Amino acid sequence: MSETVARPAQDVRADATGPGELRPVTVGPTGKGSATGESSGTGGARPGRWSRARADGAARTGLDPRAEAVGIELRDLRRSYGDVTALDGLSVTINPGELVALLGPSGCGKTTALRALAGFERPDSGQILVGGDDISAVPANRRDMGMVFQAYSLFPNLSALDNVAFGLRLRRVNPRARRQRATELLELVGLGHAGRRYPHELSGGQQQRVALARALAIEPRVLLLDEPLSALDAQVRASLRDEIRSLQTRLGITTLFVTHDQEEALSLADRVGVMRAGRLEQLAAPEVVYAWPATPFVAQFVGTVNRLPGRTVAGDLVEVLGQRLPAVQLGDAPASGTAAVDVEVLVRPEAVVVTARATGTAAGAVDPTPQDPTAATRPVPITTTGALGQVRQRTFRGAVTRLRVDLLGLTARGTAVGLDGEPASATIVADIATAQATGLHPGSDVLVTLADRPVLVSDPAAAH
């Protein structure tokens, strides 16, 4: 277990350099232009690139994968507004072509970080590197980044087509070429028919699609998405989310996505950076963030987590709800020695097993892990150890049903486990397969156990 124990703490650094998809962060010799090269151009125009585009004429499509993607590095960014510290030494590395989502509660600095990268905020200190060049001094209009805003940001006085063509017009692309390119991009986002419509004639989802097309039209080196889906209703949000992901993959454009919606971040990003109070708590693949959170904050913010009092026992085991399970130390939790230490055990709802107690037969056993195909066929033995509980609330969520269970006490071994003399956690949340939840209703007496897997353990003081 020891190598697993050590794993979460190393994730931040291990993933920052990128495990498999690491590509050298280099800039092409021409075209992309260094920061200084850009500022010498007029209004960010890059005649070289667009004369090439014009020469290609009709052959050019919006689906061309980018010739070379650039990497981004935010180094120790600090920004404060009076007493409020928005960025407190934030460092993030984004590999070329990667989509990184910054996730965090409101006020954690994620939007400030994105705006600093876009050039709309000037950090008090720190460096912003794109493709290896420090662009801290480059104004926003020369940074060559496409941005989609949370608020609807289309120019109300221009049609959808003119909105998409706006950036090309500023780059002095000739009218026919920019019209053609704008039309292609509108088709790319599924709005080829709506070019003549004005923003007020488009739905919210359509407006954000046009905004995305407008951001991509200038062939930006970096795509910035500032909660672009948060104003949309659930269904549109889900479909646009998938489209953004497939577009980003096809174009291979380095993308920073900012959101407070964990589901969005987990499903969209190559890596998720969880932020808190202007700092990065963890930056890792979505699966890693979910399964092996680096800190108690990440564990609680990403997904639902039960916090149960436990006590470390010999070796790497922890005793919780009367069971002994392998323990994985989280973040700065005290290293487990031979001494028994009070700890907090973090358990995902899907790792909680709830079985009806009245019947007490093997037929009533509930399989808590629908995702695990082997578990479905494995008979679950009713353990004599576990907690007695009573279902308080039952919420149908489709494939799974969420149960909120009041814990009444332990089945065996007498003493209830408590922290600092306090009684055991009063309720526990469990997600079980809906098919297995038929007999469990509010008021049902149940047996609560934990799946026989390693559990996360943290120092109780750190979690509060």
Add this chain to the structure above:
Amino acid sequence: MATLTGPAAPPLPPTPTATRALAGAGRAVRAGWWRWTIFAIAAVYFLVPLIAALEFSLRGRDGHRTIGAYGKILSEPEFGSALWSSVKLGLMAVAITLALLVPTMTLVHLRFPKLRRVIETITVLPLVIPPVVLAVGVLGAFRTAPQWLIGTPTILGFEYVILALPFAYRALDAGIGAVDLRTLVEASRGLGAGPVTALFRVVLPNLRTAVLSAAVLTLALVLGEFAMASLLLWDTFPSWVVHIGASEADVSVAVSLVALVLTWLLLMVLVTLGGRRGGRAFVGVLTGGTRDE
């Protein structure tokens, strides 16, 4: 399904919606009564003096009706020059006001929101300070200015900018508050627009209505302003009308009516230019155009 909705369906009792509609109609009638009363009072208040003036200007020597007074307008030597002088001052005031206010207010709105209160307070001052103080004060401030400025009516143009400040500011402020200017400007900057491009391609077109209101208010103010011009002894259209009224009352009234119609026409032209289709073309011409269609 057809049987359910067919003619055989029993007559429905009055639905709550229908009842509400009836009550609403009753309210509408009552509201209409009030509306008409207020309209009538306003009409009397505004129309009676106009009709009286028209009647007076058409009165002949021996009780006959005549349009002689209107004929005399054109023969007055200073009519044209006074009117032209006022229009010139008006356009000048509009240009200076907009050139001053639009960039300033955009900048304050986007960069220095805390200064908004200060700017707002400053713009109210011309309403509080008496015209005499303003006129003399501006003259004092411009004492060392070159002769072409203080020796000609041009000085009035600057005075009118100050006078129009409260109205133009409020018109523009309403327009800026109605659009998400920050997001629009940031979007344009992200797409490569510098500050000047953003101002002309994004801010101005989206403040079109507000800019137009500010222009109309300023122009109307200048075309009717008497006190300042009179105090500074420059002949503008209003001061000339008053001057003429001392010797030829009928011509003075006739000119006033003509001026009313002319001003109204001018404002209509501006409003039409700022309207839906034409306005886009108009602003497009001003801003170099941003449209591809």
